[in-house]
Amino acid sequence: MELRHLRYFIAVVEEKSFNKAAQRLYISQPPLSRQIKQLEEELGVVLIDRQQRPLKVTEAGSFFYDHALQILQKSDHLRAMTMRKGSFDSSLSIGFVASILYGTLPKIISRFRQSYPTVQIKLHELNSWQQTQALTSGDIDVGFGRLLFEDASVRRILLREETLVVAVPINHPIIQEGRTSVDIADLINENLLLYPKTPRPSFIDYILGLFEANNLKPSCYFEVSELHVALGLVAAGEGMTIVPKSLQNLRGQEIGYLPLEQGLLTSPVIMNVRHFDKSALLKTLLEVTYQVYEEEGFVYKREQI
Incomplete structure (x- = not known):
């Protein structure tokens, strides 16, 4: 056969x-x-x-x-992954979710270029599910995402857990009262702006899952197309959103960022690679990531490719 x-x-x-x-x-x-x-x-x-x-x-x-x-x-x-592997030494295609671009990813890429100055780096904004598809089709070589998906051809390396914060309009009573944190239960009656609307599953499903894990259900939430739309609407006073801590410097004159009192509410940062892909480029990229984490003082668990 x-x-x-x-x-x-x-x-x-x-x-x-x-x-x-x-x-x-x-x-x-x-x-x-x-x-x-x-x-x-x-x-x-x-x-x-x-x-x-x-x-x-x-x-x-x-x-x-x-x-x-x-x-x-x-x-x-x-076939697609093998063909991609054949050109791996001259270029590296990286998928990423938008929120990670505002964290340490730029510094990681810059540090990686120092080790491989002749390697062409191509960046692709893809959500976590799209990264899985792009890895198996050979369109990217590595992805940085925030959701775990089971796929026999893709390995997920949990890099760290990033704290989540609530983005609130600067003139909202919670800010005006001088609050320094907010309980997740305080958000169920607020206008929540969750993102991205498509494609699914995505970060919006992760956030809704956090409410469900705390036996809560938002009474009013709106699905918006992307992170920047959510923050723009928060700045306009149209509601609140939940973002990773690395974004808390965006639109600082219009938005206040408050940590959640449930300090364990975090979002994972995940490195996605093809199973059994042990190339020197990927090993260096992972090692550089850990170096940056050390410098930033992040808590992380070290793994090997």
Whole structure:
């Protein structure tokens, strides 16, 4: 059984016709029929009921179809990642979520350039889920995100936990009263501006999960397109938002930033790499990240690539 047999079978199932599948595959119909027949003989089961019109997949065929799709997808990802690996020594493509760009990422990249001045660095703003897809497709080599997703082809390295703070309009009573912190329960009746609206899942789902973990549910929240929109609306007095601490210097004349009294409310900073990718570039990037964390006094857990 070869990969082409899987592609042929998938085409027949999806087109529900040998003729249409042959046209899709740019081959004639008789050889296609023979290939599927040979596949069935090799497996010892009937995959397609040819007596039905349109063609009907048997129970065994349906099972085989689902797994054939997964195998082809992994094959395509492997090809893309291998092709990307071939050009890895001359360039490094990095995915990042916007909030991390306001933290230590610029310093990390600058320090990395000192070790590899001839390597071309390409930056791509992608949310955590998009980074997973980009890694498996070979579009990026490493990603810095904030959400954990299970994917057999991607390894998640938890770099550190970053404290979350509440962004509040500077003229809000909470600021005027001189409060130095805010309880998460105080936010459930406020206009909360959560981001990004799409694509999902994203940071908005993480924040809603924090409320749920504290047995709370915001009574009024609005989904906005991105971080900067949320902060702009806060500055205009339209509500509050929750951001990582590294952003607390943005729009300081219009926005006040208060820590949450639940000091354990944090957002993870995660480095995403392909499983089994142990290149010198990635090892250096991780080591540089730890060096910067040491200088900034961050608490972190050291891992190896």
